[in-house]
Amino acid sequence: MIELGKYAGTxxxxYGVSLALLAGLVxxxxxxxxRARRDLERQEKNG
Incomplete structure (x- = not known):
C-alpha cells in the first residue's frame, strides 16, 4: 500500500465515505x- 504518512486516517x-456514497447511489x-418497472407493468396491465 502507498505510504500516506500522517494523513493516512483522513x-x-x-475513500470510505466516497465508496459508501457511491454504493448508496447505485x-x-x-x-x-x-419501482418504475413495476409501475410501468401495472400501467400496461390496466390499460
Whole structure:
C-alpha cells in the first residue's frame, strides 16, 4: 500500500465515505428502476 504518512486516517476515511456514497447511489438507482418497472407493468396491465 502507498505510504500516506500522517494523513493516512483522513485519506482512508475520505475513500470510505466516497465508496459508501457511491454504493448508496447505485442502490438508490436499482430501487428506483425496480419501482418504475413495476409501475410501468401495472400501467400496461390496466390499460
Amino acid at each position: 485519506v482512508l476515511a475520505a 442502490w438508490q438507482s436499482i430501487v428506483a428502476n425496480a
